Every structure is written in structure tokens, then in C-alpha cells.
Amino acid sequence: MLLNQTHRKKFTFSWLAIFYLLAVYKWWQGMWLYQADPFMFVTRFDGITWQLLQTGFHRFVMQQSEARYVADVIFYGLPLVYGILFLRNPLMAAKLAWLWLVANWLYVQLYTSYPINSIEAHIAWLLFPVLFAMASLPSYYYILQALRYFFLYFFVSAGIWKLVQGGAFYPGQMSAILLEQHKEWLVSSTTYWHAEFIYWLIDMPLVSFLLYWMGILIELFFVVGFFTKRYDHVLIALFILFLGFDYFIMRIPYFEVAPFLLTLWHGRYREPVNHLPAKEQVLPRQRPA
Amino acid sequence: MFLKEVYRHSKWMFAGMLFFILAQLAVNLKKGMVFSPFFHYGMYSAPQQAMRVYDVNVVTLNGDTLRGKDFSPQKWDKIHFTLQAVLTSSCDSSFYTWQVERLYAKAKVLPAPNAINFVNEGTRQEKMNLYKTWLGKQLGKPGAEIEVHQAGYRYHKANLDYEGPLDIMTQTFPCY
Numbered sequence: 001m002l003l004n005q006t007h008r009k010k011f012t013f014s015w016l017a018i019f020y021l022l023a024v025y026k027w028w029q030g031m032w033l034y035q036a037d038p039f040m041f042v043t044r045f046d047g048i049t050w051q052l053l054q055t056g057f058h059r060f061v062m063q064q065s066e067a068r069y070v071a072d073v074i075f076y077g078l079p080l081v082y083g084i085l086f087l088r089n090p091l092m093a094a095k096l097a098w099l100w101l102v103a104n105w106l107y108v109q110l111y112t113s114y115p116i117n118s119i120e121a122h123i124a125w126l127l128f129p130v131l132f133a134m135a136s137l138p139s140y141y142y143i144l145q146a147l148r149y150f151f152l153y154f155f156v157s158a159g160i161w162k163l164v165q166g167g168a169f170y171p172g173q174m175s176a177i178l179l180e181q182h183k184e185w186l187v188s189s190t191t192y193w194h195a196e197f198i199y200w201l202i203d204m205p206l207v208s209f210l211l212y213w214m215g216i217l218i219e220l221f222f223v224v225g226f227f228t229k230r231y232d233h234v235l236i237a238l239f240i241l242f243l244g245f246d247y248f249i250m251r252i253p254y255f256e257v258a259p260f261l262l263t264l265w266h267g268r269y270r271e272p273v274n275h276l277p278a279k280e281q282v283l284p285r286q287r288p289a
Numbered sequence: 290m291f292l293k294e295v296y297r298h299s300k301w302m303f304a305g306m307l308f309f310i311l312a313q314l315a316v317n318l319k320k321g322m323v324f325s326p327f328f329h330y331g332m333y334s335a336p337q338q339a340m341r342v343y344d345v346n347v348v349t350l351n352g353d354t355l356r357g358k359d360f361s362p363q364k365w366d367k368i369h370f371t372l373q374a375v376l377t378s379s380c381d382s383s384f385y386t387w388q389v390e391r392l393y394a395k396a397k398v399l400p401a402p403n404a405i406n407f408v409n410e411g412t413r414q415e416k417m418n419l420y421k422t423w424l425g426k427q428l429g430k431p432g433a434e435i436e437v438h439q440a441g442y443r444y445h446k447a448n449l450d451y452e453g454p455l456d457i458m459t460q461t462f463p464c465y
């Protein structure tokens with residue numbers, strides 16, 4: 001089936017649904033910037049982040065609680081404004097998406113410059129506004145495919161790193177990772193069933209190493225997506241499984257990459273043949289009579 | 290091929306994608322510094338050996354130890370990431386000197402960096418006091434008595450056994 005405006009609409013609102021589900025979840029977990037209330041920052045080895053740090057903006061936001069509220073309002077409000085505008089005036093919405101891109105970049109850089117979360121987990125918020133900024137359907141199609149390829153790369157490269165760096169060939173790897181990852185949690189919750197399960201995994205290096213390899217195989221399996229879209233539904237299932245295991249075993253909530261799931265779901269549509277000029281690429285129900 | 294189709298569609302888009310691919314490859318091959326949005330996704334890739342003794346941070350609130358099972362992963366991470374950031378901030382100055390200043394000097398076109406934007410001010414004790422105040426607020430108990438200790442634990446037969454106390458205020462980290 002060819003990609004059309006109805007698919008685009010479905011994609012946009014599915015994406016917004018994921019974004020706001022995560023927003024509620026993060027609010028519940030005290031992860032909004034105003035809730036994090038940072039008092040110090042971290043200087044990571046990132047040349048782009050340094051440019052922001054150089055301005056001193058992160059120190060200003062750290063000292064001004066109002067600035068943190070404003071940052072949250074912009075970050076969590078802009079997608080809603082985009083969604084409303086998308087229904088009324090898609091071309092204007094596409095223009096707004098460029099502003100959204102800049103706002104997201106600033107917010108994510110700022111948010112992750114405090115010891116709250118890693119920037120890698122926020123890659124979806126950095127990249128997706130580019131897709132929403134595409135006014136014409138063919139451009140939208142190509143950026144959607146590019147994001148799908150990026151997501152495949154994201155997983156495959158994680159698997160390759162484990163082979164290249166050697167973690168995949170060290171049998172005690174997963175036990176050591178679990179100990180390092182959970183030491184404070186384990187020591188403080190010794191008799192808790194979940195901690196006992198993690199202790200069991202640590203004590204069974206072969207089982208935990210098999211789990212590590214299962215992760216590697218899942219990651220490497222994503223290479224299939226570069227050659228065919230036939231197994232994208234399998235990749236979606238593996239992705240959800242991966243997120244679940246990451247949460248349960250590593251206690252890493254990596255849910256913020258979830259929007260990429262939509263690129264697999266919608267990636268199956270073929271290139272639209274109707275190369276209308278951008279101004280004519282409006283939603284069907286708003287097409288002029 | 291996808292890129293060929295993109296080229297036919299828009300040369301600007303093609304150039305953008307090509308730049309993205311090359312930059313991502315360069316960051317991967319170089320392995321060191323990253324440039325958002327070009328990251329390494331190699332966490333937990335290097336062989337990791339179990340340590341003889343683990344330095345474990347223990348936080349108490351009004352005399353009671355905070356237990357991991359009472360917190361969601363996010364909330365627990367927030368407590369411990371921030372504490373870890375307090376401890377490792379002793380490396381801020383050397384990181385600034387050996388990496389930030391050096392690389393800015395190398396880049397030449399960029400204005401000289403300002404240390405205050407890259408280095409958290411204050412001694413470890415001052416930052417630890419800020420941490421305790423912050424944590425009290427985060428836990429909904431501002432002004433509560435919060436203590437942070439560190440102890441050595443040795444892994445033995447599916448358990449981490451207490452080895453002895455460590456001095457958290459003098460703990461050192463391998464800096465850059």
C-alpha cells in the first residue's frame with residue numbers, strides 16, 4: 001500500500017500518544033525538569049553539549065526554578081500545539097516543527113546535562129521533529145524510512161560493539177555487569193524476591209551470559225530490516241521484549257526510544273507516487289472543493 | 290537502493306543523510322568524543338570482570354537505610370546517579386584542563402572556554418551538603434537527617450557480604 005495522508009495522520013497521533021504516555025509516566029516518576037530540581041551538572045564528552053555549556057545557560061536554569069517550569073511547558077506543550085495545528089493547517093504545523101526541533105534540542109541537551117538521564121535515550125526527541133517538519137508526503141516518506149534505518153542501526157551497532165569490544169566472549173560478563181549495576185540496590189534489599197532473582201542470575205554466570213547473548217542476538221537480528229520489511233512485525237515484538245528485559249533485569253527504563261517502534265509499523269507503506277507540490281499535500285478532509 | 294532514491298527525490302535531503310551517515314561512522318571509528326546526535330551505542334560492551342570488593346553507597350534517612358525495593362528504578366537511579374555525580378565531580382577540574390581547554394585550543398575558531406561553565410563549584414563537603422538538602426526535598430522530607438556512607442562489600446555465594454566501612458569523603462576516582 002502507498003503511504004498516504006491518512007497514514008501520516010495515524011502516525012502523528014500514535015506518536016503523540018506515546019509521547020504523552022511517557023510524559024505522564026515521567027511526571028509520576030518525578031522526572032520532569034522542574035521536579036528534578038538539579039543542583040549540579042555533569043560535563044560529558046560531547047562536543048555539541050560543550051557549546052551549550054559554554055553559554056552558561058545550564059547554570060542559569062539550575063539557579064532559576066521558573067526557567068525549569070518554562071522549559072517543561074515548552075517541551076511538553078509544543079507537541080500538543082503541533083497536533084492541533086496539524087489538523088487545522090498541516091503546512092503551518094510543518095513550519096512549527098522546525099521550532100519544535102530547536103526547542104527539543106535545547107531541552108534534551110539541558111535535561112541530560114544534569115545527573116538525571118543519559119542523552120542517548122533521548123535520541124527520538126532529537127530526531128523526530130525533522131520528520132514532522134516535512135511538508136510534502138514524499139519527503140515525509142523518505143525521512144520516515146531514514147529514521148527506520150537509523151533505528152535498525154541503533155540496535156545492530158549495539159550488538160556489533162559487544163562483539164568488537166569483546167564483552168560477548170567473556171563468560172563472566174553478565175554476572176559482573178549485574179553486580180556493578182545493582183550493588184546499592186542489592187545490598188539494601190537483600191531478601192526482596194526481585195533482588196534474590198538477580199543474585200541467582202549473578203550466581204549462575206552461564207545463565208546470565210546466555211541472557212547477555214540473547215540480547216546480542218536480538219540486537220544483531222535487526223540487520224534483517226536493512227534487506228527486507230517482511231519481518232518488521234517480528235522486530236517490533238523483539239523490541240518490546242528487549243525493553244521489558246532491560247527494565248526487569250537491568251532496571252533500565254529505556255522507554256524513550258519507543259517512538260521508533262512506529263517507524264517499523266509504518267515503514268511498510270510504499271513511496272507515494274503522487275508528487276504533488278507541498279501546498280497541495282493537505283489532509284483529505286480539508287482538501288479544497 | 291534507498292540513497293539513490295533519496296538523491297532522485299532531493300539532493301539536499303541526500304546531502305543531509307550522507308552527512309549523517311558519515312558523521313555517525315566517524316564518531317564510531319574515532320571511539321572517543323561524541324557530537325550529539327552522533328553517539329556510540331556500546332554500553333556494557335567491554336569485558337567486565339567481577340571486582341574483589343565493591344564500594345557501595347548507603348543513604349540513610351532519619352537513621353533508616355533507604356531500601357532499593359521501596360523505589361522505582363527511576364527514583365532509585367535519581368538518588369544514586371546524583372550521589373555518584375557529587376563524588377565524581379572531583380574530576381571536573383582535571384577534565385576541564387585535559388579535555389575541554391585542550392580541545393578548545395585545538396579547535397582555534399572557538400572562543401576560549403570559561404571554567405565556571407564546566408566545573409561544579411565547591412568542595413566535596415559543600416556538594417554533599419547540597420545533596421542532602423536536595424534529597425530531603427526529593428523524598429518529601431525537607432530538613433530530615435540524611436547521612437551518606439560508603440562500605441566495602443565482597444560478593445560471596447549469591448550475596449554481597451559486608452567487609453568494612455570506607456571513607457566516602459576521601460574516595461578518589463581515576464580522572465581524565
